[in-house]
Amino acid sequence: MTNIYFNRWFSTVYHYMNMIRDNPDGQQFTFYGTHSDPGHISLQACEVTEREPAVKGKEYVDFAVDFCRRHRIDVFVPRLNMLDIAKEIHRFDEIGTKVMVCRDTELLERMMDKDRFYEAMADTGVVPLPEYYVAETAEQFEAACERLERNGHRVCFKPTNAEGGMGFRIIDNAIDPLQSLYGWVGLSISFEQAYAALSTVERFPKLMVMELLEEDEYSIDCISDAQGQLIAAIPRRKSSGRIYVMDDKPELAEIARRTAEYCRIPFAFNIQVKYNKGVPKLLEINPRMSGGLYLACLTGVNVPYLAVKALLGQPVEPVVPRLGIRASYLEWPVLMKDHEELPIKN
Secondary structure: OEEEEEOOOOOOHHHHHHHHHOOOOOOOEEEEEEEOOOOOHHHHHOOEEEEOOOOOHHHHHHHHHHHHHHOOOOEEEOOOOHHHHHHOHHHHHHOOOEEOOOOOHHHHHHHOOHHHHHHHHOOOOOOOOOOEEEEOOHHHHHHHHHHHHHOOOOEEEEEOOOOOOOOOEEEOOOOOHHHHHHOOOOOEEOHHHHHHHHOOOOOOOOEEEEEOOOOOEEEEEEEEOOOOOEEEEEEEEEOOOOOEEEOOOHHHHHHHHHHHHHHOOOOEEEEEEEEEOOEEEEEEEEOOOOOOHHHHHHHOOOHHHHHHHHHOOOOOOOOOOOOOEEEOOOOOOOOOOOOOOOOOOO
């Protein structure tokens, strides 16, 4: 029996735990989970759970090490505080816990700070980058917008350290402020509104001001071995509504191959690109399983389980995903276990 621990993850990790549990090799796992919310749906896939303390940095690592020691955890799959955990990976090595994380902390730091990562990826030939500028003052923001518009681009911006779509906005000077009050909340904002907000401070946290990529967006879910050798890559395109298409796109498979070769990210990672004028350009690379991975796994590649096998040092052969398929998702009711059945430690 292998004890496997997921700390604070997305709700869809519920699926990943069950994919590992229902593996084709009949390997047995006991699942442990922690979260700040004892009612979080991910914990319903666990046999043992605890409430996470409201701490950060070294204190959080202390908590995670203690949890792994007390429960004799064999495999730890972190999302929250991944960098802090990677920096003290030796502490987990000492207690015999294998951690699904990239040990190259310099690379991890760059990936979590988008402007540094773009600088590192420039001129490597791995993946094309959008035109972008970094702004920390309202004047820099204005200059970046003007330059991008002169170069024929629509403009968007995003904090350099944001995860997913947090803080993402599109400059749209045709927006009707009154109409926007009566319509759906959107991502668009006028330059005047953005500039006015940014001008309220002398210096703000860094923003990436960049060309808006206006064509298809792909999330490429990748699985690699412990040395970062690519095992499989699954391009996933958002279509209409809730429909996703796992496309056979050779240029995206090549981007995944070059990324794996250059970055050597082990186990599971995700590359996000978006096309503009027919060219796929980098949005970000996440050194972990993506939130939508469960859709990509419908191609016949059980990424969560293969990643665990790779971490445990078990052989994992290259897999050919079944591409050209369409998929969707729906809400699925889950009967919540009582707290008596699902103990939460304070």
